[in-house]
Amino acid sequence: MTVQVYDTTLRDGAQQEGLNLSVADKLAIAVHLDNLGVGFIEGGWPGANPKDTEFFSRAAAGELTLNHAVLAAFGSTRRAGGEAASDPLVQALLDAQTPVVCLVAKSHSGHVERALKTTTEENLAMVRDTVSFLHGSGRRVFVDCEHFFDGYALDRDYALAVVRTAAEAGAEVVVLCDTNGGMLPTQVSEAVADVVEQTGANLGIHAHNDTGCAVANSMAAIAAGAMHVQGTVNGYGERTGNADLLTVVANLQLKRGYDLVEPARLAQSLHLAHAISEITNIAPHGRQPYVGHSAFAHKAGLHASALRVDPDLYQHIDPTLVGNSMRTLVSDMAGRASIELKGKELGYDLTGQPELLARMVSKVKERENQGWTYDAADASFELLLRDEVVGEPLSYFQVESWRVISESGQEGGTSEATVKLQAAGRRVIATGEGNGPVNALDHALREALASAYPELEKLELVDFRVRILDASHGTDAVTRVLINTRNDQRTWTTIGVAPNIVQASWVALLDSFAYGLLKAGVEPR
Known part of the structure; x- marks a missing residue:
């Protein structure tokens, strides 16, 4: 089964506290996302946000060339009591000139009545009318069912009715959103399997990370029958963020065998994560799965002894598949194997030099006892090792x-x-x-x-x-x-x-x- 990869870094990810993107930033990030090979890039909400309106205008004018991804505009269903054809925000979606439009629709009866202040019947009409109008205008339409899982728990029949209405009106994909981020994988998989069985619609998943399960919930949804996954690079997003799309893609491709992006593009994951971090001015997370600086770093001496024999013994994948590399950390937990591996990593062959290794282990442990920490300072460790190998300190002055x-x-x-x-x-x-x-x-x-x-x-x-x-x-x-x-x-x-x-x-x-x-x-x- 094919899984669509849909990135919403430029819209949902941009809602993260402290993250402020200019139009130039959004254009630059879109190029990086295209280079990764995602299928869809959601550029923002035209008409509701002047910056996003300008982004789509500049993209349409030729300032953004996508070689792989399809650009999508995000918006909402028409207003209650109105018509899609005359709704200014719906018209703004057409003016964005994107092949794909993603609509947010209420699927939680409580939100319909208390937030939209309308009836559940009118909400279904809003979904039907807007999807039909945009589909009839030549747009591919995706529908994000906001608060779906909470709505499903409250009123299953109504949540299913929203999905059916969207699909019957022409929605290519109906995306089930864990908007509050409170779901667990078993809840997601059970709900998705039921919706697939009851509606036959093409389903997607949009997970937030408030329980720390956004990636796991995305994986559970795909396993239960969803064919479309949404997320953000580096897990950006409001509150605790969204599903980290880099982790989701790597998991699906390397662990589940899905052919989502070209292997050469996947191998650019670390570069892309850091390049986008530079644009957002948010420091990379060192322990981020797959692409974090510490993702394949090994500190314990026991690990190092095994890694010297076979790196696969303590690594779940070959780190080069995502553009990362194995690192050996040197600390007071180090043994001779750690020093030998670290030396090899730095270009020093210490094989067959047990006395030098013993001196280095002793020196590292003594210094760490005094407060030094070489697992965080590779350059200082290399200078220390170099002096021991050469036999005299490096002296430029x-x-x-x-x-x-x-x-x-x-x-x-x-x-x-x-x-x-x-x-x-x-x-x-x-x-x-x-x-x-x-x-x-x-x-x-x-x-x-x-x-x-x-x-x-x-x-x-x-x-x-x-x-x-x-x-x-x-x-x-x-x-x-x-x-x-x-x-x-x-x-x-x-x-x-x-x-x-x-x-x-x-x-x-x-x-x-x-x-x-x-x-x-x-x-x-």
Whole structure:
């Protein structure tokens, strides 16, 4: 059986708190969705939202070219007591010039009477009239039965009547919506199976994640006979979000054998998830199934020992199928196998070097006991491993001293840092100003090293995280700092641990610069 994949990131996903998409953002995301290979992209609600109206206008004018997906416009059935042919919002759906129109219709008798303030008979007429009009106007019509599962539990006969009415009027697919997100998989599968048997309609599923079951409910609906699934990339949506379409597609294709998207497109899942995260400005979720940074990360030493023999022993799929990769995390739980696997991942063959592995295990565990955490700082671990393998520390420069002065005034505070170091055979003293001590140290260090290492111009600090260890010690507690840095090729994380935040930041900053130069292929000079 074929399953239609319908994305509603641009409409339902955009209802997420803190997510605000411009028209340009929506056009860019639509291209990414098309590249994934989804069948339908819901662009928004023309007529009800000026931004969405502009999106469809610009798409129709040629600013959006879709090679695979079909664009859909979302709207509602006509107003109570009116006619579809003269309803301005229905006309706006035609003006959007999309091949597909998706209508939201009430299927919960309580919502019909209390929210729409009309009769159940008039609601059926609204569904019939609107679907017939749009179908007769040459549009493919899908109907989203809002609050279907709650309505089905309250008044099964009426919920079924809405489905029959939509299908008989020409709806290609009738989508059962768990609008409140309160259903569990068994409830969904039982209801879908009953609706299939009673109506014979082509059914779809639209699940929200309020019970944490949106993906499971989508899978249950498909297993029970639905042939159309709706969701959003990265699970975006109001409250707790919608079914994550990337997870649903991967589950159906890799676990159930459905041929939904080309394998090469599925292998772009991680790239697409992160690309859309950049547009929405919402950080990727590290533990997101399939495409999360931690989805195939292994920390325990027992896992690493088995993974060294066969990666499939602790992985449910080959991560490359979704564009991800296996990662070994190094921590105080690490054994020799973890270090060996991590070394291989970083390009160091440690096979047959038990003494080096033993030293690294001992060093990692000792440092983690002091507050370091290498599972979150791969770059610092690689520098540590590299020094052990080579036999001497990597040294691009030698710091004599550094200091920071912070002051506050009527217009706010500033910091000034001074760094004294040796680089490229000469002594350098440099000063930098910033809006904080770490920012000032970053500027001073760049100024000191600019002539010796111009490659540092490409480095950009993008994240800075602080954790106070042993907080019961108050201001005397140990501080851990993680710094994320990127250049035009990669992003990396370094760590510093020290008695105070400035000193810990300095340690992480030095590692960040050294790692950036190492990966740029720069030789110490």
